[in-house]
Amino acid sequence: MAQAILEVDGFKKHFPTKRGTVKAVDGIDFSVESGATLGLVGESGSGKTTTAQCIIGIYPPTAGRIAFRGQDISRRFEARSRELKRSIRIVFQDPGSSLNPKRSIKQILSVPLAVHRQGSAKERLTLVRELLEMVELPPDEYMYKYPSGIGGGEKQMVAIARALATDPALVLLDEPTSALDVSVQGKIINLLIRLRRELGLTYLFITHDLSLMRNVASEVAIMYLGRLCEIAPTVEFFQNPAHPYTRMLLSSIPVVSVEEKALKPSKITSRGEIPSPVNVPPGCGFHSRCPEHSEHCSRIDPQMVEIGPAHVVRCHRFEGVAVATGAEETD
Amino acid sequence: MKAERRADLLATLAQRRRALAKGWYKFSRNPLSVLGLVVLTIVVLAAILAPFITPYPEHARPYTNFKAASLPPSAAHFFGTDRIGRDIFSRVIFGYRFSLMIGAVVLGLSVPLGVVLGLIAGYRNGSLIEVVIMRITDIFLAVPPLVLALAITAMLTPNLTNQMMAIAMVFWPWYTRLVFAVASSLRNEFFVRDAELTGASRAHILFREILPNCFAPIMTKMTLDMGIVILLGASLSFIGLGVQPPKPGLGTMVAEGAKRLPGEWWSTIFPALAIVIVILAFNLVGDGIRDVFAVEEV
Amino acid sequence: MTPLTDSTLLSIDDLHVGFRVFEGFLDVLNGVSLELGEGERVGLVGETGCGKTTTVKSILRVLPTPPARITGGRILYRGKDILRLSRRAMRHLRRVELTAIFQDPLTSLNPVFTIGTQLRDVVRDSLAGSGTKLTHREVEARCVKALAETGMADPERIMGSYPIQLSGGMRQRVCIAEALSTTAQLLLADEPTTNLDVTIQDQILRKLDELVDEKNVTVLIITHSLGVVMDLTQRLYIMYAGTMVEEGKTQEVFAKPLHPYSQGLMQSVPRLTGEGVSEGIPGRIPNYLDPPSGCRFHPRCEHAMPVCEEHKPPMLEAGIDRRVACFLYGGE
Numbered sequence: 001m002a003q004a005i006l007e008v009d010g011f012k013k014h015f016p017t018k019r020g021t022v023k024a025v026d027g028i029d030f031s032v033e034s035g036a037t038l039g040l041v042g043e044s045g046s047g048k049t050t051t052a053q054c055i056i057g058i059y060p061p062t063a064g065r066i067a068f069r070g071q072d073i074s075r076r077f078e079a080r081s082r083e084l085k086r087s088i089r090i091v092f093q094d095p096g097s098s099l100n101p102k103r104s105i106k107q108i109l110s111v112p113l114a115v116h117r118q119g120s121a122k123e124r125l126t127l128v129r130e131l132l133e134m135v136e137l138p139p140d141e142y143m144y145k146y147p148s149g150i151g152g153g154e155k156q157m158v159a160i161a162r163a164l165a166t167d168p169a170l171v172l173l174d175e176p177t178s179a180l181d182v183s184v185q186g187k188i189i190n191l192l193i194r195l196r197r198e199l200g201l202t203y204l205f206i207t208h209d210l211s212l213m214r215n216v217a218s219e220v221a222i223m224y225l226g227r228l229c230e231i232a233p234t235v236e237f238f239q240n241p242a243h244p245y246t247r248m249l250l251s252s253i254p255v256v257s258v259e260e261k262a263l264k265p266s267k268i269t270s271r272g273e274i275p276s277p278v279n280v281p282p283g284c285g286f287h288s289r290c291p292e293h294s295e296h297c298s299r300i301d302p303q304m305v306e307i308g309p310a311h312v313v314r315c316h317r318f319e320g321v322a323v324a325t326g327a328e329e330t331d
Numbered sequence: 332m333k334a335e336r337r338a339d340l341l342a343t344l345a346q347r348r349r350a351l352a353k354g355w356y357k358f359s360r361n362p363l364s365v366l367g368l369v370v371l372t373i374v375v376l377a378a379i380l381a382p383f384i385t386p387y388p389e390h391a392r393p394y395t396n397f398k399a400a401s402l403p404p405s406a407a408h409f410f411g412t413d414r415i416g417r418d419i420f421s422r423v424i425f426g427y428r429f430s431l432m433i434g435a436v437v438l439g440l441s442v443p444l445g446v447v448l449g450l451i452a453g454y455r456n457g458s459l460i461e462v463v464i465m466r467i468t469d470i471f472l473a474v475p476p477l478v479l480a481l482a483i484t485a486m487l488t489p490n491l492t493n494q495m496m497a498i499a500m501v502f503w504p505w506y507t508r509l510v511f512a513v514a515s516s517l518r519n520e521f522f523v524r525d526a527e528l529t530g531a532s533r534a535h536i537l538f539r540e541i542l543p544n545c546f547a548p549i550m551t552k553m554t555l556d557m558g559i560v561i562l563l564g565a566s567l568s569f570i571g572l573g574v575q576p577p578k579p580g581l582g583t584m585v586a587e588g589a590k591r592l593p594g595e596w597w598s599t600i601f602p603a604l605a606i607v608i609v610i611l612a613f614n615l616v617g618d619g620i621r622d623v624f625a626v627e628e629v
Numbered sequence: 630m631t632p633l634t635d636s637t638l639l640s641i642d643d644l645h646v647g648f649r650v651f652e653g654f655l656d657v658l659n660g661v662s663l664e665l666g667e668g669e670r671v672g673l674v675g676e677t678g679c680g681k682t683t684t685v686k687s688i689l690r691v692l693p694t695p696p697a698r699i700t701g702g703r704i705l706y707r708g709k710d711i712l713r714l715s716r717r718a719m720r721h722l723r724r725v726e727l728t729a730i731f732q733d734p735l736t737s738l739n740p741v742f743t744i745g746t747q748l749r750d751v752v753r754d755s756l757a758g759s760g761t762k763l764t765h766r767e768v769e770a771r772c773v774k775a776l777a778e779t780g781m782a783d784p785e786r787i788m789g790s791y792p793i794q795l796s797g798g799m800r801q802r803v804c805i806a807e808a809l810s811t812t813a814q815l816l817l818a819d820e821p822t823t824n825l826d827v828t829i830q831d832q833i834l835r836k837l838d839e840l841v842d843e844k845n846v847t848v849l850i851i852t853h854s855l856g857v858v859m860d861l862t863q864r865l866y867i868m869y870a871g872t873m874v875e876e877g878k879t880q881e882v883f884a885k886p887l888h889p890y891s892q893g894l895m896q897s898v899p900r901l902t903g904e905g906v907s908e909g910i911p912g913r914i915p916n917y918l919d920p921p922s923g924c925r926f927h928p929r930c931e932h933a934m935p936v937c938e939e940h941k942p943p944m945l946e947a948g949i950d951r952r953v954a955c956f957l958y959g960g961e
Contacts, residue, residue: 043827044826056528057528058524058528077528077530082530085528089528090525092525093521097522100522100540102544103543104343104346106339108522111529111535111539112529115531121336122335122336125336125339126335144342144343145346152677166529181676182676182855182909183676183893183894183909186897186906186909187908189906208826208827209827209899210827211898211899211901212899212906214899214900214903215900215903215904215905216906235903238903249827249828251831252828253827253856254827254855254860255901256856256859256900257883260900260901263901263902264901269831270828270829270831270832271832273798273829274826353651
């Protein structure tokens with residue numbers, strides 16, 4: 001009965017600047033089923049944060065369509081209904097700046113409650129306590145503190161509580177634990193997993209940490225230079241990584257055990273740097289760094305093809321293997 | 332439910348008290364700031380209690396006594412008397428009332444105006460309203476403060492009220508510019524974004540999210556500005572466009588006594604010193620306030 | 630512990646550092662000891678707030694000493710106590726012998742000068758410290774060579790660029806070039822790749838590995854990322870709340886961490902093998918205003934014994950070239 005709660009179709013986001021048009025996202029398609037955790041993975045310049053920003057409504061798309069529960073939501077947050085603002089929420093990357101340093105935790109958590117829930121100040125007070133308990137922060141201790149008086153992990157838990165205060169359906173998590181120590185990360189991730197189950201949430205989890213994705217996501221999508229390279233269910237993804245960029249990414253991850261080392265693709269090592277998104281090279285965006293590229297790759301942009309159950313790749317090397325998805329024509 | 336609200340209030344108050352204690356600690360690190368605060372407290376108290384602590388409170392009102400005119404400083408008259416026999420010490424204390432009142436009224440008018448304009452312009456940076464507000468601000472800032480105050484007072488009748496309005500017109504643009512800088516840089520911070528995305532009202536974002544982050548520079552500037560306002564007020568009175576005789580404005584007294592230099596030096600020097608002392612006190616306190624809000628690096 | 634090579638380059642001996650703040654006194658470094666042998670590659674691993682940056686700053690003597698106070702211990706560089714050196718001697722040391730790379734290359738480079746200007750300054754300054762004088766052309770050549778060595782494709786163009794025009798990875802390469810173009814023998818790298826993309830991080834670490842090998846520089850890498858030290862270092866120290874808790878050969882510490890904190894840390898790292906995410910280590914890092922008595926980890930330790938609260942565990946031998954500061958391994 002799982003239904004796609006989020007659908008992204010031909011989505012593009014370009015930013016005109018003096019130096020030229022920055023093509024932050026240049027045509028991506030994916031969908032997320034209700035209750036899933038989609039891991040959106042990419043490095044800087046990949047467009048993953050821009051994608052999240054458009055889903056939440058910080059920017060309107062330049063082209064394409066974003067649909068939530070079947071409804072088109074491709075517009076800025078100002079033009080969105082209150083109901084939509086309630087249903088899709090975001091947890092930002094940097095806990096240090098996502099909480100107003102001059103407001104107490106109680107005041108911070110009261111804001112979404114005041115906007116979206118009718119009720120008196122007394123009722124809000126009770127709700128704030130409930131929210132803090134939900135993220136395992138003792139209310140009496142934390143309500144009156146200021147962000148500067150609590151640690152990074154706790155700040156992030158407050159940010160999560162704030163996101164969940166409106167009882168949303170879809171939560172975007174933009175690198176929620178990247179700025180945190182590894183011993184704190186576990187607590188936050190487990191909290192997120194538990195809350196997803198208990199509250200029936202869907203997550204779009206953005207990160208660059210593939211080791212984390214391996215343990216959290218139900219599906220993984222890799223972005224590079226504004227395009228999607230590969231999408232697959234998690235286990236399939238890590239067992240059969242197809243795209244050369246995916247394999248380069250996997251080979252670069254610092255790991256801590258011999259077993260993990262054995263899992264990393266060995267024949268491909270990282271080289272080169274991401275080109276500027278103003279000057280996207282013609283053909284496949286990755287060809288300048290790809291150890292397996294051919295002359296064809298520098299001229300023609302590849303299309304998504306399906307190479308396994310729910311596993312799609314956008315790379316010329318796989319075009320002979322399977323039929324193209326959708327209505328796109330292969331070249 | 333009632334009990335919860337009370338507990339909430341108590342906890343919030345406790346937090347405020349802690350913040351105050353910490354603020355005092357930082358302020359008191361600098362002995363000069365504490366000195367400034369002490370002097371300022373004395374001046375303010377003296378001004379408030381003027382009728383009760385001055386030896387000759389009636390001399391602040393129209394009064395003449397040519398028999399006691401132009402007396403040098405003595406035990407009976409600490410600062411001597413002026414040419415119509417009024418005790419300068421008492422008049423100076425009463426003069427402080429005008430100075431402090433001018434400061435309070437001017438800042439009370441110009442700061443809210445300047446801050447609100449700055450918040451709007453900063454938050455809507457890049458829009459038409461920002462351009463309009465900031466260019467008007469620029470125009471006001473382009474005119475030298477004293478000249479602007481002069482021009483406005485000269486157009487109206489010279490008296491205390493108009494003097495205060497004129498100076499207020501000089502001051503609001505500085506606060507607009509200050510708050511504009513902070514607001515426009517905070518506009519893209521995650522916590523402001525989050526409030527917007529949640530659907531909070533514009534008023535909430537301006538006054539509850541952005542404004543609290545502007546307090547530090549506003550407070551510091553206000554304390555330092557008190558000194559400047561007082562000086563500006565005294566300057567206007569000195570030229571004759573402010574506090575009118577026979578009222579004991581400090582600037583007015585300096586002007587009256589200036590004609591008598593160097594002979595009856597006391598009728599000018601003491602009012603002038605009084606101005607210097609109060610401005611200095613405000614500046615020292617301002618430095619201390621700045622220390623209170625300075626972010627510590629550990 | 631004896632380092633793996635013959636001569637000890639740097640030795641920190643029971644260092645105590647604290648900070649005076651409004652609320653009281655932050656007792657941060659509580660007897661930190663560390664040894665680096667010449668030519669060694671050593672890692673110092675610890676999480677946020679454990680005091681590793683304070684340690685680095687103490688070595689370079691760039692701690693702001695009004696709030697900070699060094700209340701005990703010595704730092705010996707080639708036998709001389711750095712903490713007792715005159716300011717002039719310290720400056721000389723920083724010019725000629727010590728060099729550092731920090732976490733954020735954008736703030737390590739001066740934004741208003743070109744890379745060339747900065748690099749030339751560094752090269753000339755370091756050589757002046759050892760009395761050599763080179764011509765313009767020689768200095769230029771050295772700079773370009775240093776940049777090329779870090780794997781940059783077009784060093785001449787980089788020389789004329791401003792930091793803001795370069796990507797994070799390139800900036801960090803510039804910082805590495807600056808650090809390694811000096812005559813320095815000791816490189817302190819404080820989170821050198823934390824802010825970089827993982828594919829760039831991989832390239833930079835491999836390059837650093839090569840260069841350090843070539844120039845026979847001694848390196849102390851400070852990081853919170855266990856994966857980074859695994860490949861890059863021969864020996865490892867693990868730090869918690871201002872104390873060293875474990876040290877040993879990197880491979881051995883990873884294979885079998887002894888201290889409960891080290892064990893918790895290793896367990897917390899999400900694995901590519903997909904076992905799920907551990908709960909992390911319960912509790913919080915201690916408040917330095919009122920740190921736990923005895924072993925600073927005892928409130929969070931599932932093996933805590935009464936003695937752990939009363940006495941601070943010394944570094945105990947736990948095998949060949951292996952030490953742990955934990956009463957589970959003896960020392961009562």
